[in-house]
Amino acid sequence: MTLTPALEMTGVSRRFGTTEALRGLTWSARAGEVTCVLGPNGAGKTTAMEIATGLQRPDEGSVRVLGTDPWHAPAAHRARVGVMLQDGGLPQSVRPVRLLEHLARFWDRPADVDALVMRLGIDAYAGTTVRRLSGGQRQRVALAAALVGRPEVVFLDEPTAGLDPHARREVHALVRETADSGVATVVTTHSFEEAERLADRVVVIVAGRVAAAGTVAEVAGPQGLETAYFALADGSAR
Numbered sequence: 001m002t003l004t005p006a007l008e009m010t011g012v013s014r015r016f017g018t019t020e021a022l023r024g025l026t027w028s029a030r031a032g033e034v035t036c037v038l039g040p041n042g043a044g045k046t047t048a049m050e051i052a053t054g055l056q057r058p059d060e061g062s063v064r065v066l067g068t069d070p071w072h073a074p075a076a077h078r079a080r081v082g083v084m085l086q087d088g089g090l091p092q093s094v095r096p097v098r099l100l101e102h103l104a105r106f107w108d109r110p111a112d113v114d115a116l117v118m119r120l121g122i123d124a125y126a127g128t129t130v131r132r133l134s135g136g137q138r139q140r141v142a143l144a145a146a147l148v149g150r151p152e153v154v155f156l157d158e159p160t161a162g163l164d165p166h167a168r169r170e171v172h173a174l175v176r177e178t179a180d181s182g183v184a185t186v187v188t189t190h191s192f193e194e195a196e197r198l199a200d201r202v203v204v205i206v207a208g209r210v211a212a213a214g215t216v217a218e219v220a221g222p223q224g225l226e227t228a229y230f231a232l233a234d235g236s237a238r
């Protein structure tokens, strides 16, 4: 495990017209750890993920992922970063296994597609095009797509939203293993239970700023994560 964070965001601001989505956001994530990002709807979590993956440019502040500014990063950097965003962005008319095999060819040392497919239960609907999959099935394909390149840093935006309990358990195990293999694994979630179960570190974003960050025990304190979260979210008015 390295001491230099795999991700460092310092003083990042991002405006959309009059909306200040991020207001001096400062946080980091380390290799070999699951960092869970919590925060109310509209707090800026997705914007932070999109900036970290180079899809958006911050108006102010500094961003380093594996030591590189993601906005100006070359293809070789992007190959080291996996991302699963909300709404997936998957091509619609392809069958899932074919899609994953296609994606795997972009990398020198991809994950074993068959193993990933079995692991996430994608084999059960291998013959169905992405368009016809349920939300949860599509979610699992998007997760597999984020991991197939064996990234060093992975951003998973609400990877278990809408999943049934079995799929959620499998995703949790896969997220844990991914982090244990040395990957900096950043997971946004609205579930306290998920954060308590998965997170090595928690970052709570409220109104575009970090309201608290640390281990689950540090952020939760004696009253538990849920109570601490509501105190933070209610205490930081926009």
Ligand SMILES: Nc1ncnc2c1ncn2[C@@H]1O[C@H](COP(=O)(O)OP(=O)(O)OP(=O)(O)O)[C@@H](O)[C@H]1O
Binding pocket: 016, 019, 020, 021, 039, 040, 041, 042, 043, 044, 045, 046, 047, 048
């Ligand atoms: N492209 C955009 N144009 C205008 N406003 C935007 C855009 N993207 C995000 N916003 C606004 O920025 C703020 C932060 O949005 P963001 O999606 O990052 O929040 P979030 O924490 O991911 O929310 P959720 O939990 O609902 O996914 C919101 O007020 C949102 O309306």
